Amino acid sequence: MPESQAPRTTFRRVLLKISGEALMGDAGYGLHPPTVERIAREVQSVHEMGVEVCMVIGGGNIFRGLAGSAQGMERTTADYMGMLATVMNALAMQSALEKLGVFTRVISAIRMDEVAEPYIRRRAVRHLEKKRVCIFAAGTGNPYFTTDTAATLRANEMNCEAIFKGTKVDGVYDKDPIKHADATRYDQVSYDEVLQKHLNVMDASAIALARDNNLPIIVFSLDEPGGLSGILAGNGAYTTVHGYG
Numbered sequence: 097m098p099e100s101q102a103p104r105t106t107f108r109r110v111l112l113k114i115s116g117e118a119l120m121g122d123a124g125y126g127l128h129p130p131t132v133e134r135i136a137r138e139v140q141s142v143h144e145m146g147v148e149v150c151m152v153i154g155g156g157n158i159f160r161g162l163a164g165s166a167q168g169m170e171r172t173t174a175d176y177m178g179m180l181a182t183v184m185n186a187l188a189m190q191s192a193l194e195k196l197g198v199f200t201r202v203i204s205a206i207r208m209d210e211v212a213e214p215y216i217r218r219r220a221v222r223h224l225e226k227k228r229v230c231i232f233a234a235g236t237g238n239p240y241f242t243t244d245t246a247a248t249l250r251a252n253e254m255n256c257e258a259i260f261k262g263t264k265v266d267g268v269y270d271k272d273p274i275k276h277a278d279a280t281r282y283d284q285v286s287y288d289e290v291l292q293k294h295l296n297v298m299d300a301s302a303i304a305l306a307r308d309n310n311l312p313i314i315v316f317s318l319d320e321p322g323g324l325s326g327i328l329a330g331n332g333a334y335t336t337v338h339g340y341g
């Protein structure tokens with residue numbers, strides 16, 4: 097769709113965070129190509145709105161450091177394996193986006209020059225200005241962190257206006273809406289309330305980093321076709337986590 101016909105938005109630059117599990121569909125492990133393609137189309141429609149897009153994709157569909165260390169593996173090694181898993185997911189997303197004609201760069205926090213660019217902040221900013229989707233891989237490059245924290249870090253560094261966190265449900269609920277029919281969704285909730293009530297948004301270090309830099313987190317459903325571009329245009333159901341109250 098030409099940019100002139102795409103829905104309008106006030107957002108200029110955003111970061112989309114999705115978990116690795118979002119790419120596995122119903123497969124239970126690894127990548128489900130039709131699901132990767134579907135999410136790539138969501139990103140394409142946002143890109144067509146003229147929004148500069150950063151992405152961080154988790155690795156939980158392949159490997160999580162905590163799970164590895166629970167099985168007796170040394171924690172740091174297990175975390176590096178988790179970070180490598182995020183690189184595979186980033187490459188899968190790059191491939192799907194480029195098939196749709198969206199130019200991308202995979203930018204890795206761990207150097208692997210044959211596979212991805214190293215992370216250099218100014219260079220990444222330049223890619224965004226040239227309307228390339230930047231997929232930040234390998235998390236923060238440090239063990240004991242998660243890709244939620246990596247997303248918050250990169251969103252701050254890239255001066256994104258918000259993090260869009262795609263989940264299975266259309267926002268933040270007071271209890272798990274999949275298990276409890278009477279769960280209620282927040283339209284807005286403060287960072288502190290998320291932390292105090294242990295609401296399932298992102299891990300505590302990611303929330304604190306967003307709070308300390310006043311970076312809104314918009315939680316929305318990835319399963320709704322056209323959901324992401326709709327929310328950027330101000331429609332649909334979602335929860336905004338921010339610093340009011």
Ligand code: UDP
Binds near residue numbers: 154155156176
């Ligand atoms: N990881 C890490 N440092 C980071 C980001 C990720 O060590 O900065 C590792 C960690 O082991 C984590 C795994 O990579 O379990 C996959 O990331 P995450 O669990 O955040 O993926 P998601 O749950 O979003 O799929």
